[in-house]
Amino acid sequence: MVEKKISIAVINRLPKYLRYLEELAKEGVKGVSSQELSELTGFTASQIRQDFNNFGGFGQQGFGYNVESLREEIGKIVGEDMLKNAVLVGAGNLGKTIAKYPGFRNVGLNIIGLFDRNPNNIGQDIDGIQIQDVKNLENFLQNKKVHIGIITVDKESAQDIADLYVKYNLEGIWNFAPIDLDVPENVCVENVRFTESLLVLSYFLKNK
Amino acid sequence: MVEKKISIAVINRLPKYLRYLEELAKEGVKGVSSQELSELTGFTASQIRQDFNNFGGFGQQGFGYNVESLREEIGKIVGEDMLKNAVLVGAGNLGKTIAKYPGFRNVGLNIIGLFDRNPNNIGQDIDGIQIQDVKNLENFLQNKKVHIGIITVDKESAQDIADLYVKYNLEGIWNFAPIDLDVPENVCVENVRFTESLLVLSYFLKNK
Numbered sequence: 001m002v003e004k005k006i007s008i009a010v011i012n013r014l015p016k017y018l019r020y021l022e023e024l025a026k027e028g029v030k031g032v033s034s035q036e037l038s039e040l041t042g043f044t045a046s047q048i049r050q051d052f053n054n055f056g057g058f059g060q061q062g063f064g065y066n067v068e069s070l071r072e073e074i075g076k077i078v079g080e081d082m083l084k085n086a087v088l089v090g091a092g093n094l095g096k097t098i099a100k101y102p103g104f105r106n107v108g109l110n111i112i113g114l115f116d117r118n119p120n121n122i123g124q125d126i127d128g129i130q131i132q133d134v135k136n137l138e139n140f141l142q143n144k145k146v147h148i149g150i151i152t153v154d155k156e157s158a159q160d161i162a163d164l165y166v167k168y169n170l171e172g173i174w175n176f177a178p179i180d181l182d183v184p185e186n187v188c189v190e191n192v193r194f195t196e197s198l199l200v201l202s203y204f205l206k207n208k
Numbered sequence: 209m210v211e212k213k214i215s216i217a218v219i220n221r222l223p224k225y226l227r228y229l230e231e232l233a234k235e236g237v238k239g240v241s242s243q244e245l246s247e248l249t250g251f252t253a254s255q256i257r258q259d260f261n262n263f264g265g266f267g268q269q270g271f272g273y274n275v276e277s278l279r280e281e282i283g284k285i286v287g288e289d290m291l292k293n294a295v296l297v298g299a300g301n302l303g304k305t306i307a308k309y310p311g312f313r314n315v316g317l318n319i320i321g322l323f324d325r326n327p328n329n330i331g332q333d334i335d336g337i338q339i340q341d342v343k344n345l346e347n348f349l350q351n352k353k354v355h356i357g358i359i360t361v362d363k364e365s366a367q368d369i370a371d372l373y374v375k376y377n378l379e380g381i382w383n384f385a386p387i388d389l390d391v392p393e394n395v396c397v398e399n400v401r402f403t404e405s406l407l408v409l410s411y412f413l414k415n416k
Contacts, residue, residue: 011411015404078407079414097301103403108410172413174406190409195311196223199286201398202316203219205380206287
């Protein structure tokens with residue numbers, strides 16, 4: 001479907017559109033204009049139309065967009081409809097939060113393995129999945145089809161886990177450790193950076 | 209120090225510079241060029257020099273930057289040196305992770321209150337702070353100087369908590385709930401968006 005190179009800025013906006021379209025669909029709203037989407041998202045109406053034009057435009061000018069079909073189209077573009085098997089290493093508080101969050105399942109994340117090195121965590125059951133010793137990770141990756149590797153270990157261990165994910169041909173890494181992972185170009189890495197986010201807030205408090 | 213309007217893109221890059229400068233300082237490196245910083249961060253050397261020029265430039269052209277003083281200067285700009293009292297509402301797994309993470313204290317975050325509505329969490333001690341009933345939040349905010357409010361509750365409760373933070377004149381909100389909070393313009397909101405991050409990863413897996 002996507003033929004030309006889409007900029008990362010556009011891609012970063014797609015999940016936000018999706019979030020608002022889901023809200024609108026839940027409220028039973030059938031149609032929405034780019035102007036209305038602008039008021040919800042804070043992006044300009046022309047920005048929104050430009051973004052959508054990257055994917056063929058979706059709507060009819062002047063008639064607005066059909067909420068349900070727009071939601072479905074954008075959902076397909078971001079791959080919400082694609083089941084992605086995932087493993088998670090680092091099943092402490094953060095790892096458990098992620099493993100338990102039902103919203104991720106709604107967007108296709110299917111966590112099939114949880115791993116930790118802490119004996120206090122190993123053996124615990126998180127929504128039907130038992131936390132295993134991280135020593136079993138390599139064997140697990142050898143035997144299962146896994147698409148995404150989640151990293152919620154400390155920064156000292158993160159690269160080792162990433163190396164294993166790369167060795168077993170995982171396609172993407174969702175990284176919560178505060179380091180830049182060194183991986184081949186064909187492996188997608190998406191980082192969640194708590195400290196950087198906090199420092200941006202701190203900047204605005206200091207400079208407002 | 210900051211006199212002109214700095215773009216959000218520049219501000220978003222500052223924490224990354226800081227992270228690498230801390231690594232370099234730890235390794236005992238004294239000086240660094242914009243070229244070396246470029247290799248570490250992935251930003252171009254000219255981008256880095258432009259960014260630094262927003263704040264007076266820091267270094268001497270041709271001699272590179274002094275790691276320790278650059279780290280200190282950027283730390284001051286982002287307000288790392290400023291102690292920010294914070295409360296957190298939603299002391300489940302995610303809230304506990306945040307409350308326990310030592311790295312946030314290093315950048316000036318001083319969590320002084322933890323609140324939850326779940327009786328199983330209330331009364332638990334997290335690194336010396338007892339989780340209180342969220343019913344006590346308003347009284348707490350009335351009596352303490354709090355700068356930052358952290359929101360780790362579900363999206364249904366997030367706006368109510370934000371309203372309380374606004375009522376008691378908190379300066380900034382660090383929001384982990386998947387909604388856009390409605391707050392006055394003088395209140396800074398920084399969002400951490402797990403699902404949006406996951407969907408960006410999902411997009412790249414689907415379209416690579």
